[in-house]
Amino acid sequence: MTDIIKRDGSRQPFDATSIIKAVTRALNDAHVRDDDFARHVAEEVELSVQGKPQVDIYSIQNQVEDLMMRSKYKDAARKYIEFRQTRDIQRESRNTLSRDILSIINQDNDELLNENANKDSKIIPTQRDLLAGVVARHYALQHLLPRHVAEAHKRGEIHYHDLDYAPFFPMFNCMLIDVEGMLTNGFRMGNAEIETPRSITTAAAITAQIIAQVSSHIYGGTSINEIDRIHAPYVRKTFDKHYKQGMRWIEDDEKARDYAMEMTERDCFDAYQALEYEVNTLHTANGQTPFVTFGFGLGTSWEERLIQKSILSNRIQGLGKNHKTPVFPKLVFAIRKGVNFALEDPNYDIKQLALQCASKRMYPDILNYDKLVEITGSFKTPMGCRSFLGVYEEGGQLVHDGRNNLGVVSLNLPRIAIESSDETDFFRRLDQRLEVARDALMNRIQRLDNVRASVAPILYIEGACGVRLKPEDKISKIFKDGRASISLGYIGIHETINALYGNAHIYDNEALRQKGIAIVEYLRTVVERWKQETGYGFSLYSTPSESLCDRFCRLDIKEFGIVPNVTDKNYYTNSFHLDVQKKVTPYDKIDFEMDYPLHASGGFICYGEYPNMAHNLKALENVWDYTYDKVPYYGTNTPNDSCYECGYEGEFHATNRGFECPQCKNRDSSRMSVTRRVCGYLGQPNSRPFIQGKQEEVVRRVKHL
Amino acid sequence: MNYQQYYPIDVVNGVGTRCTLFVSGCEHFCAGCHNSSTWDPSKGHPYTEETEEQIIRDLGDTRVVRDGLSLSGGDPLFPNNLDSVLKLVKRVKTTYPDKDIWLWTGYTLEGLSDKQQQVVEFVDTLIDGKYEADKRDLTLAWRGSSNQRLINLTELRDEENYDL
Ligand code: SF4
Ligand SMILES: [Zn+2]
Numbered sequence: 001m002t003d004i005i006k007r008d009g010s011r012q013p014f015d016a017t018s019i020i021k022a023v024t025r026a027l028n029d030a031h032v033r034d035d036d037f038a039r040h041v042a043e044e045v046e047l048s049v050q051g052k053p054q055v056d057i058y059s060i061q062n063q064v065e066d067l068m069m070r071s072k073y074k075d076a077a078r079k080y081i082e083f084r085q086t087r088d089i090q091r092e093s094r095n096t097l098s099r100d101i102l103s104i105i106n107q108d109n110d111e112l113l114n115e116n117a118n119k120d121s122k123i124i125p126t127q128r129d130l131l132a133g134v135v136a137r138h139y140a141l142q143h144l145l146p147r148h149v150a151e152a153h154k155r156g157e158i159h160y161h162d163l164d165y166a167p168f169f170p171m172f173n174c175m176l177i178d179v180e181g182m183l184t185n186g187f188r189m190g191n192a193e194i195e196t197p198r199s200i201t202t203a204a205a206i207t208a209q210i211i212a213q214v215s216s217h218i219y220g221g222t223s224i225n226e227i228d229r230i231h232a233p234y235v236r237k238t239f240d241k242h243y244k245q246g247m248r249w250i251e252d253d254e255k256a257r258d259y260a261m262e263m264t265e266r267d268c269f270d271a272y273q274a275l276e277y278e279v280n281t282l283h284t285a286n287g288q289t290p291f292v293t294f295g296f297g298l299g300t301s302w303e304e305r306l307i308q309k310s311i312l313s314n315r316i317q318g319l320g321k322n323h324k325t326p327v328f329p330k331l332v333f334a335i336r337k338g339v340n341f342a343l344e345d346p347n348y349d350i351k352q353l354a355l356q357c358a359s360k361r362m363y364p365d366i367l368n369y370d371k372l373v374e375i376t377g378s379f380k381t382p383m384g385c386r387s388f389l390g391v392y393e394e395g396g397q398l399v400h401d402g403r404n405n406l407g408v409v410s411l412n413l414p415r416i417a418i419e420s421s422d423e424t425d426f427f428r429r430l431d432q433r434l435e436v437a438r439d440a441l442m443n444r445i446q447r448l449d450n451v452r453a454s455v456a457p458i459l460y461i462e463g464a465c466g467v468r469l470k471p472e473d474k475i476s477k478i479f480k481d482g483r484a485s486i487s488l489g490y491i492g493i494h495e496t497i498n499a500l501y502g503n504a505h506i507y508d509n510e511a512l513r514q515k516g517i518a519i520v521e522y523l524r525t526v527v528e529r530w531k532q533e534t535g536y537g538f539s540l541y542s543t544p545s546e547s548l549c550d551r552f553c554r555l556d557i558k559e560f561g562i563v564p565n566v567t568d569k570n571y572y573t574n575s576f577h578l579d580v581q582k583k584v585t586p587y588d589k590i591d592f593e594m595d596y597p598l599h600a601s602g603g604f605i606c607y608g609e610y611p612n613m614a615h616n617l618k619a620l621e622n623v624w625d626y627t628y629d630k631v632p633y634y635g636t637n638t639p640n641d642s643c644y645e646c647g648y649e650g651e652f653h654a655t656n657r658g659f660e661c662p663q664c665k666n667r668d669s670s671r672m673s674v675t676r677r678v679c680g681y682l683g684q685p686n687s688r689p690f691i692q693g694k695q696e697e698v699v700r701r702v703k704h705l
Numbered sequence: 706m707n708y709q710q711y712y713p714i715d716v717v718n719g720v721g722t723r724c725t726l727f728v729s730g731c732e733h734f735c736a737g738c739h740n741s742s743t744w745d746p747s748k749g750h751p752y753t754e755e756t757e758e759q760i761i762r763d764l765g766d767t768r769v770v771r772d773g774l775s776l777s778g779g780d781p782l783f784p785n786n787l788d789s790v791l792k793l794v795k796r797v798k799t800t801y802p803d804k805d806i807w808l809w810t811g812y813t814l815e816g817l818s819d820k821q822q823q824v825v826e827f828v829d830t831l832i833d834g835k836y837e838a839d840k841r842d843l844t845l846a847w848r849g850s851s852n853q854r855l856i857n858l859t860e861l862r863d864e865e866n867y868d869l
Contacts, residue, residue, distance in 0.1 A: 585714045587769045611717050615846040618772065619716035619723075626769070648843055663843045 002049045005056040007091065014049055016042040019064060026080035032073055041067050100134040133164025140168045144447070149440045156555030158437050159410045159548055161489070165219040166407060167447035170455055172484070174220030174291075174384035178402035178466035179207055180230045187462035189213060199241060200264075200307075203234035204271035208278035214464050215282070215290030217456040218404075221330075221384025223293040225400050227311075232303040239264045239303075265306060272310040273317075279328050280319060289328055295367070295381025297334035297354070300346050308333075312353045315361050322644060325361050325675045327682045332381055335628065336369035355620050358636055359613040362675055362682055365605070365635035366624055372632040376601050382633065385544060386605040390537060392482050402466015403483055406448070406536075409440040410489030410543045412552045413519070414572055417499035418560050423515075426500055427522070434488075434526055441486050445536060449476050482537035487602045488527050489543030491552055492572035493519065494579045498565040507582050507592055517595050520576060524599040539602025542575030549574065576600065577607075586610065586623050594630045606631045607677065610638040612650045637677050644671040706730070706789040707749040709742065709779065711756065713763045714771075719807035719830065719847065721772025724763045728752070728776065728790070730783035733811035737838030739849070743779035752789055760793065764801055773797075773805035773829070782810045782821045791820075794827035805829040805859075807847075811836070814856060831856045 002014040023038040045063050049055050061084060068077035104127055141150045144167045145160065153160045165171045183203060186195045189210075197203040207224070214222050224230065242263040246256030279292050296308055311331065319326045333354045340347035354364050373379050377391035380400040387405045391398065411433060420426035453460035454471035460478075461469055467478055478484070493516045497506045506512040520540070527538040545552075549571040557567045573579055576596035578589050586608030597604035606627075613620045613636070620636060627634045639651040641659070648663035652674050659674045660667050675682050707729035712718075715725040730746030731738075742748065750756075764771050774797050781790045794806055807830045810821075814833050817825060825831060832847055833854050840850035847855055 585769070587714070613716065616716050616720055618721040622722045622770065622772075650843060 002052050003054040004060065005054055007057060011054070014046070014055070016046050019045055019060075022080065023064065023068070023076075026068070026076045026083065027073060029079040029083075030073065030076035032076055034073070037071065037073065097134070097138045100138070101131065104130050104134065130164075136165065136168035137163040140166075144168065145443060146439055149436060149443060152433070152436045153440075156552050156559075157412055157415055157433055158440060159412065159489075159491075159552070160440050161408045161410065162219050167444060170448050170451040171217065171219050172448070172479075173218065173405040173407045174222065174387055175214070175218060175404035175465070176223050176225045176381065176383055176389070176401050177210060177214055177464050179210060179224050179227070180401060181466055182210060182463045183207075183230070183234075185463065187458075189458065189462065197234050197237075199238045200231060200234040200268050200271045201238070201274075203231055204275040205278075207231075208275050208282070210458070210464065211279060211290055211292055212282050213458040215292070217459055220387070220405065221291035221293055223295060223381050223383050225295050225381040226298065226334075227294045228296040228299040228304040228307040231307055232299060232301060235264060235268055235303040235306055238267050242267075265310075268306050269310045269314065272307070273314045276314055276326055276329065277319070280326050291384055292329035293332055293381060293384065294329045295332045295334065297347070297350070297367075298336055298339055298369070298379075300339060305347065305350065308347070308350050309353060312350070312357045312364075315363065316353075316357050318361070322642070322673065324642075324673045325640070325682075325684075327675065327684060330385065330682070331357070331364035332367055332633075333364035334367045334369055334379070334381075335624065337628070339369075341625070341628065351621075352617070355617045355624070359617055359620055359638055360640050362636070362638060362640070362677070365633065366627070367633055368628045368631065371629060375598050375632050382603075382605075386633070387485070387487065387541060387603045388539075388601060389485055390482060390539060390601070392537075399466070399483075402464070404465065404479075404485075406479060406484050406486040407441070407444045408487045408489045408541055408543065409437050409444070410491055410541075410548060411437055411523075412492070412556070413490050414492040414495035414499055414566055415552065415556050415559075417496040418556065418563055418566060420500065423500060430522075434523075437488055438530055441488065441530075441538070442534070445479070445486060448479060449474075451475050479536070481535060482531070485537040485539045485602055487539050487541035488523065489541045489603070490520070490523060490575060490600075491543050491545050491548055493576045494573040495566045499563065503565075505579070505582065507578060507584065513592070516576065517599070520596055520599045524601075527602075540600045541603030542577075542596065542600045542605070543603070544605075545572060545574050548572075575604075580609075587626055590623075590627055590630055590634075597632055605633045605635060607635045607637050610636055612640055613638045614640060614649070635677065639674075639676065641672060641674045644673075706752040706786045707746060708752045708756065709740070709749040711760070713759075714769060715775065718775040718777055718809075719773065719805075721805075722769065723773055723775045723807070724760055724771055725775040725777065726756075726760065726781075728778040728781050728783070728786050730785050731778055731780040731811060732783060733780065733835050735811065735836040735838070737841070738836055740779065746779075746783065746785050757789075757793055757796070761796060761800060764797065764804055771804065773801075773807065775807040775809075777809040780811050781808055782812055782817070782824060784818075784820075787820050787824060791824050791827075794824055798827050807832070814854075825858065829857070829859045831858055 003011045004014050005011060019042040020038045023041050024035065027034060027038065041064060044067055045060060048063065065077065065081055068080055140163050141153065149160065152158045162173065183196060183206065186193065194206060197206055211222055239260050242260035243256055246259040250256045250259060280289060282290055294311065296311060299305065299308065315326065315331060318324055335341055335351065339345055340351040342348060358364055369379055376388050378398050380389055382388055383405055389400060389403050392403065393399065416429050416433060417426055420429055451474065452471065453469035453473045453475055459465045460467060460475050461471060465478055469475065494506060496519065497512050497516050501512055501515065504512055506516055524540045527540050530538040553567055553570055553572050560567065562568050576593060578592050589608055590606060593606045608623065623636065640649060641652040642649045643661040643664060643666050645666040646661065646664035648661055650662065652659040652661055652672065658667060658669060659672065661672060666672060673684065675684055709727040709729055712725040715723045718725045727743060729743050729749040731744045734744065760774065764774060776790065797804065797806060806828045808828045809832045812821065812833060814831060833856065834852050837850045837852050840852050842851045845851060
């Protein structure tokens, strides 16, 4: 008697009838009837296993396949193979699903649990969200993505971002909330009618509510564009209120004004403190602190100046009794010649405050007004950490607030380069993969096609998206004609150049630099074409590779092994960024990267790695000034960690086992505050560990000064 | 004179964006010194006309504007270094009167020899005193231990009662 070893390792005695059944079924599917043939196949197989104590199920199936292929029933053979493959896939995926679910229970899959540095996977709401994510991802790969897209994603040729949310849920990525419209016109939230606020205190409180609601309905970042301009009227109202009160008691206009100003300054500072606190304690339905960004800096009225100062001085002060560095909201400070760039500009004092803040809290990052307008056509705050909208007008007016990004699909460029024999081959393969990416992006768009406004009232009915649709209205129209962007992302120009052209470092070789730029420029022409062809706002986005740097590289190692200078570091470099190990001055790094944002205008940021600069704001300002006419968006990574043991403030040592205080050697992660840049955002790796490839990258980062 | 290290762009030794030269040679032998490799005056690279030229050129760079020159070590006021250093600071001040010079020394301002004084006349900011490990304090700007002083000589010179 022969035993069959099944997939799960269990044994069963050989049974010819199950073969007869399977073959008959395949014949039926191909619309043939031949019972003799089915029996004949079964007998052949039986004969071949005779005398063997055990045979595994795969060899039996292969034998059946061969026999059928050699017969006249080719169609039936194909049906059999198809059936087998589908069954294999289903079985396989049932296994991944239960494995993923199990890993949430056991808390043992780092990739899943630490994928997002902003989620604390130990707590229940996050676990619920992770579970929903596992199921959503699974279902989407199985049923919602076109087969070839799903396969390309699984192989790591492309990355369909945020599968744990979309397309399963009809959600989009990130946005600029139309806070101005919501505050001016009022809105409903839950059971409450919210009216126009009468003070900065209320305006800030309502803004926090809006952020919380919006963040629960989208999966990417929520940004407020020019919060100083948007909140200014409420500072005015606060002043008027205090002034009226002052006049009642003091009856001296000047004194009443002084009183009112002092009270207003205090209220404003407190309002932003409360707002910052809210944002940092918020937990959205997505089980995470919302990715919030505040853009500000251009306003020159006293109200706007006061708001700018309040935001910055709150941040400088830090959160709570340990004066911890807040990770959110991300602050983006706009710099413009004539406003705050030079000593003679009216807001130069606020630039100094911004420098102090950056040296202490790493944020704000800066937006250089003129360069940004040159590259993206108009001034706007990034959505999330680095996504930029293009120009869009309604009735001859530029519109930014209320617009959004529909999502990202990124290309694994190093993979294509590894596979390619030469440059021509690379671009040929790239074209093929771009078609897959396009299908993936169109899939994102189509998912939103028949969705109605009632799916997210805050976004579509109450004004966050800058529109007031009726519950039954379809939402898709607000994504058309470039109102929303949809982005092609890319990873690893550095490794791509290494894989394609061999030994020289891209930084040291002008020809290779041009090659890098040419690839990105080419991607841009392709997305421009898609835009022309579809009417959707396709844009090219420089993917921040928080978890992708790890994933793509890991999959490529599996496929191609260790490829020197390509896969050997265990991570890929962010988009167009200079290799983090290359020791150059920040000035040279800026020069190296400055040509890319022009092409990748849908998403970009440049950074420099600095030592602690708290004692040298002058030097920090030198670098900021240098960027002004070179890069639109710049972040200075100036670590300022603090030790709760000895009080040291400065940079901690990054080791593979964690961080260490240089003064007292403290390594207790609960007794320190360590802040590092993770992608476009900050993270606190001492409290929530980075994913392996990222920690690896952080350890390897060299200072540019 | 020999030097250990020259940084054409530096932001951690003095205010602003600077050129920094770490010279060889030091007779203080502070316990816990971070740069003990610089004690031996014969170590490092020879400081030549060319080194000086490069420093002058870098300070004049218009792309990355430098605020001044920082001299550290070792000890720039180590007797053996005084000729080269004096020549350099003189030249820097004549070529770029608006750029400032910072200098780190293990001697104290009050105990300087005449020749050392000559150098210090061209210096704007002096950080003086030996490094004392038991007074180590990483929170102080530009200093390693709390006995060291950060002296703004330019300001002092402006005060009438200061007689250099
Ligand atoms: S003076 Fe400076 S270089 Fe000389 S021993 Fe002391 S710490 Fe070291
Ligand atoms: Zn410590």
